[in-house]
Amino acid sequence: MTQSENTNRPQSRAVFFDVDDTLYDHLIPFRQALEEVLATSAEFPYPEAYHRMRFYSDKLSAEAGGTPTHGRALEEMRTQRFVLALREFGLELSDTQAAQVQAAYLRRQFDITLFEGARGLIAGLMEQGLTVGIITNGPPEHQMKKITALGLRDLIPPERVFISGAVGITKPDRRLFDHVADKLGLSPANCTYIGDSWRNDIVGALDAGWKVLWFNHRGAEPESAHPMPSQVTNYAEIERELLRSL
Known part of the structure; x- marks a missing residue:
């Protein structure tokens, strides 16, 4: 040519x-996970909390040099983003609770x-x-x-x-x-x-x-x-x- x-x-x-x-709509599984594990009410500021979770997800990913794809680093990033985000809204999560929220969040993402x-x-x-x-x-x-x-x-x-x-x-x-x-x-x-x-x-x-x-x-x-x-x-x-x- x-x-x-x-x-x-x-x-x-x-x-x-x-x-x-x-x-x-990524907010739907986020809200459903919080309701399932933490029994949050209808008055909880889900959109604002979701926004902060996404902020920490991006922040932790950048600090790790890119989103981890497997192993302990991935699990720690996933649970820590919930700990940090929900703390801003008066919810102190234990590591166990954060892992439970993350597990529920993952399940909901396939529906x-x-x-x-x-x-x-x-x-x-x-x-x-x-x-x-x-x-x-x-x-x-x-x-x-x-x-x-x-x-x-x-x-x-x-x-x-x-x-x-x-x-x-x-x-x-x-x-x-x-x-x-x-x-x-x-x-x-x-x-x-x-x-x-x-x-x-x-x-x-x-x-x-x-x-x-x-x-x-x-x-x-x-x-x-x-x-x-x-x-x-x-x-x-x-x-x-x-x-x-x-």
Whole structure:
């Protein structure tokens, strides 16, 4: 192929999604775990506590040099995030209680459903010929169970699912996004990433030169001086923004 032919060849466009709190409501299993183990009431500030749990999850992951994928380090990070987060709301958890909450939280994560409009959007994008995939942090087996529970394994090909624990690079490291683009022969400028976490999703994708939609359905604040991307709060808004940019 000549350089002229390559220049005139249409460039493949791609859309990738985060999983946790982007494809499904991550707050639901969090709330259910607290109710089951700690008997928290309807008045407990679940959204605020969830936000802090996610903060400590990201913080502990960064301190560990990336999300641990197995063993004692992973279990300690998972339980410690609950201890630290819930302490801010007057709940002092023993190590045993934290482990029980974590176990309940994990069980509940496999009884999940996609956000309204998510499956239709993904199917529609694929019908238009776009490359659609997933980029998520976590242990491979654990994240694949969520993807299966969401009914996406029959829709998104396995070669377009990138899990940090399998790749060996953790968001927000831009090298994970670089790896995805290189692996699939995509130009970063033609890739769009949709995620909820400023620290993991927005920063990493922007650093890699990707377009970004911040699925900021919990009203979070930016955590760095990166350029502000378009914000969306539901899948109808995601679809409208994608139609403008693709």
